Amino acid sequence: MCRINPKVDFAFKKLFGSAENIDILTGLVNSVLEEGAKTAGEVFYPIENLTLKNPYNLADYEHGKMSILDIKAQDSQGTWYDIEMQIAEQGYYDKRAFYYWAKMYVDQLESGKGFMELRKTVGIHLLDFDYLAEPNYHNVYRIYNVGSHKPLSDLFELHFIEMQKLSKPLAELRSNLDRWVTFLNRAYE
Helix, strand or coil: CCCCCCCCHHHHHHHHCCHHHHHHHHHHHHHHHHHHHHHHCCCCCCCCCEEEECCEECCCCCCCCCEECCEEEEECCCCEEEEEEECCCCCCHHHHHHHHHHHHHHCCCCCCCCHHHCCCEEEEEEECCCCCCCCCCEEEEEEECCCCCCEEEEEEEEEEEEHHHCCCCHHHCCCHHHHHHHHHHHCCC
C-alpha cells in the first residue's frame, strides 16, 4: 500500500519530474492533451518524447520576480509544458497560471532571435480544490475570436484540472485522465 500522497510537492516532482520516470510524465501529459482534443472535437496526436528542462525561471532584471515551476518540459516538436500541482487553495490562481505561461513563453527568445522562433506553450494545472465556476473537472482555455470562434493562434493553451470534481467509482472511469486523477486523489489511501 502506498502511504505517500503523490500530490505533495516532493513526491509529485519525484514521480513525474525525474528523468527515470519520463514515461510516466509523458503518459500524464498525453492523457491531458487527449481529453482536451476530444472536448474540442480535434484529432489527438500523442507526444512521443519529452525532455525535462530547468524549472527555474530567473528574473530578467534587478527587481523582477523569479518563479520555480514544478515541472518544465519540452517535446520533440518544440512545444513547451509547465505542469503544476497545487494543493493549497489560492485566490487569483488564474493570474499565477498566466504568469507561469507568459514567463515560459517569453523566455524562449534570446537576443537576436525573431518572433517566428516562439513555440506553443501549454500550462497544465492540477488543482486539489475547486477554482472555476465550471461543472467539468477538466477545462481547456485557448485564444480565439469571440465573434467567429476562430482561433487566433495555437501558441496558448491552459488546462485546469480540478481533481476534487472527479468522484466516479472505479468501475466508471473511462479515460486515461480519469485514471490519472483518481490515482492522484486516492493513491495514499
